Amino acid sequence: MLGRFRRLMTTVLTPVARVLLRFGVTPDAVTVAGTVVVTALALTLLPLGHLLLGGLLIGFFVLLDSLDGVLARLSGQASRWGAFLDSTLDRVSDGAVFAGITLYFVLHPDVPYATWGAAAALACLALGGIVPYVRARAEAVGATAKNGFAERPDRLAIGIGPLAFTDAGLPMVAATTALTILAVASAVTVGQRMSTVRRQLVKVPQ
Template sequence: MLSTNARGFARAVFGPAARLLVRLGVSPDAVTVTGTVLTATAALTLLPAGHLTAGALVLGALVVADNLDGQMARLAGTESRWGAFLDSTMDRFADAAIFAGVGVWALRHLDGALGNLTAGLALVCLVLGSVVPYAKARAESLGMTANVGLAERADRIVVVLAAVLLAGLGLPTQVLTVALALLALASAYTVFQRMRTVYVQARGPHTAGTGAEDAR
């Protein structure tokens, strides 16, 4: 989920830890699951309690550290399809926890219509955040591609955590509401883009009959 520059930064920062954990015999899978548990715990405790600044900083650090398990797998020579599957699946749990934490915070700390609107937008972002990667994965399972879209996972997480941090530092909470609205629109548009891309490929001469029955 990290950009090229961020991956380089993460390798420099977490490289020593990755090498140490490999020498200690720690499994990359264990780090993947542990990272998800920590992320979910931080998101569902700090954010609902109103600790937005601390929550954003802790979650931001955990997001960057998400690179650690991949580094360990490469160092140990244990990269596998299972590891990639586990990592992607755990990412869905982590993302859901972050947006759920924001939604619960809104219901607890914002009044009336603003709280309901912000919580509703967080729920929409949570749902669409699962549909976006599913559309890509389903396309690939049918022998097509869907590598398009405005709202990749990195974009969604960076935007929501930046908005949470700004709200925690004292900016109007509407900043977070607006950020969620923009994320919801970008995610919906990304789903549309991917559906359109797959539709064009499916209508092409080389994909006729490829898994059509299973796609329903």
């Protein structure tokens, strides 16, 4: 869904990347800085209950996620290391977001459906790491496993969007339901990818 806006974001971010290049900013620096900011926001604002502010700020920086890639292409610094760093640190910031959501429910037990929300967020945290691991491990053994539910921006939007707008009157049951759907979809994705890899590898002589 949100992945369709990548081309638009690339167009919007290109002038920003050109300015950063003039100041000697590297793609790796942008990658690291974005991860630090998102992680800090997720582990402070969300647990403290500043859901709308935290959600909007995290969403803004997620939209900027492609800035390092644009910068790398413009500067001719695109590399396998940069791709590896970006993918690895994406897992860090994603984990921080769902850890922050989990902490919110744990630290606010009087919130409706707090136990349900904590369990669903914790499931999203665990499965959010397993989904990309299955793809990476598949590639390591000569298979591909790119199928599954939603891209990273979509998962974050589903996870944090409804929760953020509970500050604006959205019922908490909508947020916990969204987290549950995301957890189930992630589990299904793991199963789909494992099945896909098995179909590919059983055809290869051992």
